Amino acid sequence: MADRLPDSPPARGPLAHRTVVVTGAARGLGAAQAHALARRGARLALLGHEGPALEAVAAALPTPAVAVEVDITDAAALRRAADTVRARLGPPSAVVANAGIAEGGPFETEDMDVWRRVVDVNLTGSALTARTFLPDLEETAGYYLQIASLASIGAAPMMSAYCASKAGVEAFAHSLRAEVAHRGVAVGIAYINWTDTDMIRDADRYAVLRELRAHMPPPARQVFPAQEVAERLARAVERRRTAVYVPGWLRLAQLTRAALPPLVLRRCRRALPRLEAREAFGQTGPLGAGGRADSESAHLSSSGRKGSI
Template identity: 80%
Template sequence: MTGSPLQNRTVVVTGAARGLGAALARACASRGARLALLGHEKPHLDAVAQDLPTPALALEVDVTDPDALEDAAAQVRGRLGPPSVVVANAGVAEGGPFATSDPAAWARVVDVNLTGSAHTARAFLPDLLRTAGYHLQIASLASLGAAPLMSAYCASKAGVEAFGHSLRAEVAHHGVAVGIAYLNWIDTDMIRDADRYAVLRELRAHLPPPARRTFPADVVAARLVRTVERRRTAVYVPGWLRLAQVGRATLPPVVMRSSRRELPRLEAEGAMGPTGPLGAGGRADHGSGARRP
């Protein structure tokens, strides 16, 4: 595709081995961008890179390791050129009651999703300042309205929204734009795995029909790449999430009423246990040894 502002620009995507990250890498490459793919699962990163029509670099990096990210940024800069776009997409999730959650597992979700996003921005910010670039932070409906049994994930996604707003205010006068992507259910390993657990599946089933619809990763990536091209401050997929943003103060009471109605039954049925890491990406993060002291 010619005429895109991404033509011959370097784009960094974290969590690019599968799911939305891989789909977004393909969408950016179709616009002529060079891709730096960061994450766990090096064989999957290599496979995504090999299928792209433009130059790509696959780097196995844990986003919670700032030194590794600094090294990755130097490699990207040297081999592909300074990035004009950075997408902080890497994320993990676990479900289950907070009271019985493993503190280390809970903290890991926050560390990857929130602290890892901040480490990513810190490592590549010098390049974005040089290129007057664009940082896209992947957030969630969970940034707007927290759900029961997903406390770490919801806390981390609320945090990345706040981080994105703060970073935008700090760097706007340097010509760097920061966008936040509010996404609902996407057909990825993480969501398919969550549906295997009765408590998460049933809580989702009691949402209004528009709120429980799942969207293909390629469809979401197509929306996101247009957001990147236009350097927008926010994107909502699906579009009705913008209404949730406007009415976010009304969401906690709605969630509370639903939880009071559904959770006692699920608790009595013994369906409230911890899920462990959700999806292949979450299991890859768990298996990386990152949690071990």
């Protein structure tokens, strides 16, 4: 754990001097969100793997920041992290459940331990994050933003664990919203499309994933800068949005979501045989540096459990 507590610059707006938790903040979209929220005057609690990277993000922010290295699937570790956040920055007024991992490949040959880990981080980790900080959000009449995906609306082949987990977090957030609204807690869902992070850049190294994206309709295959997406998400936190779509056309996908599975099926029936004839499909393993860091952490934790009595 590391922290940096400079004097806060003058700031106005709903997030000024408020504590905001961002999970998965060591890099990519999480780090970009930390900067976007700090520009609005928020104090940042950065949670995730990769302690040195978290510390570097915290050190670059213009507002007070605390970096806590934690596995969000470890309930006890999350409770300790929350205690650190409260002690250093006060109770959070907003929580952004951003942490997520992905891997790709045919379900038929999937290592189910890897499959479970994707679901555990993306879905169970988000639920544990919400559970841990819910008392704070009730105290502050706060806001919880669940980072979902286009995959929450329309599933794609070769990404079964990721799609299942993102559909799960959407349903979880809807359920939580109805449960806590009367306590003054708002819950939002962020539907985002391809964002320029190392996870997406890593996925593009695999021909089948790259070409499946290329077969999507032109608007759906576009990759957006992380900073642009982060600004939209920070605005959603500021305004306590029920839903935010980045890019905006994803709202249309929401309205027509029943038509998406047949569309994906038709395209894949044509594309997959051709791709498979060119190159056998294999497993990608964890995508991006964040995914690899999670895999290493989970392996170390598993080794520790195996060595104990």
